[in-house]
Amino acid sequence: MWNKPQLMNWIANFLFATAVVMMLYILLYAVVHLPIFPLREVKVEGHLSHVTHEQISLIIEKHLKGNFFTLNLERTRDAFEKLPWARKVSVRRRWPDQIDVVIEEHEVLARWGDIALVNTYGEIFHAASDASLPVFYGPGDGVAEVSKGYGVYNAILNQAHMKIEQVTLSPRRSWEIKTDKGMLIALGRVDMESRLTRFVKSYISTLHQLELNLRYADLRYPNGFAVRKPGNML
Known part of the structure; x- marks a missing residue:
């Protein structure tokens, strides 16, 4: 190897370049850690109704460490997303x-049982x-599925001045809803939207006028439905 000047020159150049890169890295590291780049302001934006000023201040105090260059943005984001x-x-x-x-x-859109909340994206x-x-x-x-169904069925019921208080989707994908009027409506697993639309039209034109105080409606029939008031089946 000592008799190969070209190889020796290449090795020398490589070592020199490596040393320069390391020196530049050390110099850059030292510069960005100098107290001449302090972080002076944290600006928090968004339509905030539940995230409090106290929560934000606590995160800034506990998690925002370093200066303008050394602050870890990913860790900072993770800290805020834990709210x-x-x-x-x-x-x-x-x-x-x-x-x-x-x-x-x-x-927030709804509650998921008694364990969590559901947002408007259908996320828990x-x-x-x-x-x-x-x-x-x-x-x-089924969280996203229930959220989407709620929006569709609630809009239909609004035509009859009713709104949904509870939605249940079974493991077999059978739907059942309870309204603010105290009525339980069984939709079944197929043609739920069209069946509910048909029922609401009948409710508006006839059933509501009779003041039957309906407590249950079974819409799982292909061409009709059954309703029940307290103590009776119609």
């Missing part, structure tokens, strides 16, 4: 000394709420 009402969070640097945080809150999240909300029941993989 119960935070659905999505974006974090970015703004030169020369600011961090911008944008928080998208969950918009865990937070506290004292709002009066409809209640969804169903299999674990």
